[in-house]
Amino acid sequence: MISAHDVAASRLAAQRRAEAERARSPWALAWRQLKRYRLALAGGVTLIVLYTAMVLAEFLAPYGLDQSDRTLFYAPPTSVHWRDARGHWHLRPFVYAYRVVDPSIPQYVSDTSRTYDIHALVRGAPYHWLGLVPADLHLFGVAPPARLFLLGTDQFGRDMFSRLLYGSRVSLLIGIMVVVITFPIGMVLGGISGYYGGLIDNVMMRSVEVLAAFPSFYLFLTLASVLPPTLSSPQRIALLSGVFSLVGWGGLARVIRGIVLGLRDVEFVQAARASGLRDLRIIVRHVLPSTASYVIVAATLTIPGVILGESGLSYLGIGVQEPSTSWGLQLAQAQSIDVLTQFPWLLVPGLAIVLAILAFNFLGDGIRDALDPRQRST
Amino acid sequence: MLRYILRRLILLGPLLLGITLVSWAAIQLVPGSGNYFQGLVLQYPQISPQTIAALKAQFGMDQPPWIQYFRWLWSILHLDFGLSFAYNVPVTWLIGTRALNTLLLSLTSLVVAWSVALPLGIYSAIHQYSAIDGVLNTLAFVAVSIPSFFSALLLLYAAYWSHILPLQGLTGVDFDTYPWWAKILDIGRHLILPTIALGLFSVGGLMRYMRNYLLEVLKSDFVKTARAKGLSERRVIYRHAVRNAINPLVTLFGFELGGLLSGAAFVENIMGYPGLGRLILEALLKKDVFVVMASLLLGSVMLILGNLAADIMLAYVDPRIRYD
Numbered sequence: 001m002i003s004a005h006d007v008a009a010s011r012l013a014a015q016r017r018a019e020a021e022r023a024r025s026p027w028a029l030a031w032r033q034l035k036r037y038r039l040a041l042a043g044g045v046t047l048i049v050l051y052t053a054m055v056l057a058e059f060l061a062p063y064g065l066d067q068s069d070r071t072l073f074y075a076p077p078t079s080v081h082w083r084d085a086r087g088h089w090h091l092r093p094f095v096y097a098y099r100v101v102d103p104s105i106p107q108y109v110s111d112t113s114r115t116y117d118i119h120a121l122v123r124g125a126p127y128h129w130l131g132l133v134p135a136d137l138h139l140f141g142v143a144p145p146a147r148l149f150l151l152g153t154d155q156f157g158r159d160m161f162s163r164l165l166y167g168s169r170v171s172l173l174i175g176i177m178v179v180v181i182t183f184p185i186g187m188v189l190g191g192i193s194g195y196y197g198g199l200i201d202n203v204m205m206r207s208v209e210v211l212a213a214f215p216s217f218y219l220f221l222t223l224a225s226v227l228p229p230t231l232s233s234p235q236r237i238a239l240l241s242g243v244f245s246l247v248g249w250g251g252l253a254r255v256i257r258g259i260v261l262g263l264r265d266v267e268f269v270q271a272a273r274a275s276g277l278r279d280l281r282i283i284v285r286h287v288l289p290s291t292a293s294y295v296i297v298a299a300t301l302t303i304p305g306v307i308l309g310e311s312g313l314s315y316l317g318i319g320v321q322e323p324s325t326s327w328g329l330q331l332a333q334a335q336s337i338d339v340l341t342q343f344p345w346l347l348v349p350g351l352a353i354v355l356a357i358l359a360f361n362f363l364g365d366g367i368r369d370a371l372d373p374r375q376r377s378t
Numbered sequence: 379m380l381r382y383i384l385r386r387l388i389l390l391g392p393l394l395l396g397i398t399l400v401s402w403a404a405i406q407l408v409p410g411s412g413n414y415f416q417g418l419v420l421q422y423p424q425i426s427p428q429t430i431a432a433l434k435a436q437f438g439m440d441q442p443p444w445i446q447y448f449r450w451l452w453s454i455l456h457l458d459f460g461l462s463f464a465y466n467v468p469v470t471w472l473i474g475t476r477a478l479n480t481l482l483l484s485l486t487s488l489v490v491a492w493s494v495a496l497p498l499g500i501y502s503a504i505h506q507y508s509a510i511d512g513v514l515n516t517l518a519f520v521a522v523s524i525p526s527f528f529s530a531l532l533l534l535y536a537a538y539w540s541h542i543l544p545l546q547g548l549t550g551v552d553f554d555t556y557p558w559w560a561k562i563l564d565i566g567r568h569l570i571l572p573t574i575a576l577g578l579f580s581v582g583g584l585m586r587y588m589r590n591y592l593l594e595v596l597k598s599d600f601v602k603t604a605r606a607k608g609l610s611e612r613r614v615i616y617r618h619a620v621r622n623a624i625n626p627l628v629t630l631f632g633f634e635l636g637g638l639l640s641g642a643a644f645v646e647n648i649m650g651y652p653g654l655g656r657l658i659l660e661a662l663l664k665k666d667v668f669v670v671m672a673s674l675l676l677g678s679v680m681l682i683l684g685n686l687a688a689d690i691m692l693a694y695v696d697p698r699i700r701y702d
Binding site: 039206207209210211212213214215216217218219221222223225226304308311312315316317318331334335337340341344347350353354357358361362365 | 392393396397399400404405516519520522523524525527528531532534535538539545546636639640641643644647648655658659662663670673674677678681682
């Protein structure tokens, strides 16, 4: 029998549950919402895989960054077999060595006289992991003279797959570097502009308009091409991110300014002002946190833009320079129509660029919806 | 309305001044740019010492930088953009047709993108959450994630095997001998690949915007009223909803144009299309400084005028915009 007491108790419990639900932090709600967007999650997982591979590049790559075999230029991807020429099945996948048909033209046949097993965790070309830890262990490889070119080789006989991994260091990190540089600057300048208004605001917003009046890629081109050719690779990459930041801070600053302008006279800001805080502290500690959800989305969507810009510049030959590499620079080898049509595996770095940009776009779009209370279902 | 346009035109003045300053300053960052004329004498022996001396005097190369800037500003006010060292002709001769070619490519891409994206977006919104809507949305994401240089490469690859379309340039080899109608056809044929390469990117974005705006409008009261009055669904959507959903897209026009001009720079370079983006890259590599400055300036003038056109169009189609 159900007593009135039980009914009251269960009602109370339901009420408590509802309150607990309401008391969840907005971030927890957003995360719960995000988990429902399968594409956003797929994007996030893809990015985790890409960035993990980037960190482990030296270990995952069978060959070194500059390791080239000039006799095997434009070699097609090595085919991996389970069954040999005599029809025997093998327990391990194996490859055949390439045989050069004519040393002057890139034409190769498989030398089926001997099989070379693909081994896991082999000792190979020595490297310094992340430039620090000396090692020579590779996840997989084959014994020479056979070669394992999963994505073929380029014009110098360098393994495309290995270079794709090394190139991801530049392509994937530059976006993050630009966000790290641009966002604090854009937020503070936008915050100051919106908070003070008046002359500062006017000057700042007019300069943003001037920057926005250029097709951005024209500015990237010009600024990147004035970088001196004598720079080392890391310096060049740092300056390139400087170029992207110089052109890119304006858009962010303008939106932050708009948000801050709307917040300038709300109660909690007035309270902060009344308690005698310095203006900069009010802006940074009290006003800017309210822009967080916009900033997170903007950051996620800025990175693919920068990846695009970097690969574009490198593709046209004024971004990252040899001997270091990036996906755009790698794709630049496919520039001539003859090369492109004969050796289509040179297009693979382009697919990597698309994959990374797509993953960021899916994730960013999902986060935007997840942070938008209007989209939230209960 | 006229007052609004006039006010916008007046505001352009300071903006243009800022743009000339940036175009000029970007070149001054070239290491040792103070004496780039000395380097040029070595690089371009075909240019006579007299010409160089005249240019030096005209642009005040021995003066402090700010005087150099004003000399340059003064010259461009007279539509004299200096000399292209690489081609040994005035920049004005070179840049006009290049800018028009870029504008042509951007506009055809814009028209193609809008005429593909709007119907797709409308369809998607009307059939929200259907399978096709899902597929279209995913494809739109893929489309905006393909850099225009990569789509250009893929198109070249496809076109090479199909042997139907010309791969490079804007005109065929015998162009000058064609009658006028064949010239137009020839240009049209050459425009197809660059237009697709460039337009693909815009289609994805525009489609998603169209879908979202239309969904928003379909929830509004006046659509309910229209339905309650017993109008046919067709009429409700095309007469009432779509018309209102297109307004915000007009503001995107200026934004799109900026993206198109940037994207065109890639497509031009890959497909050998004689436009402004290709000119500026060539000029940068050859240190053809006057061409670089003029290209930057012209690229941004095209963008500003595009934005202005978009704002005026918006004020025209949307009576809710107050323009005073």
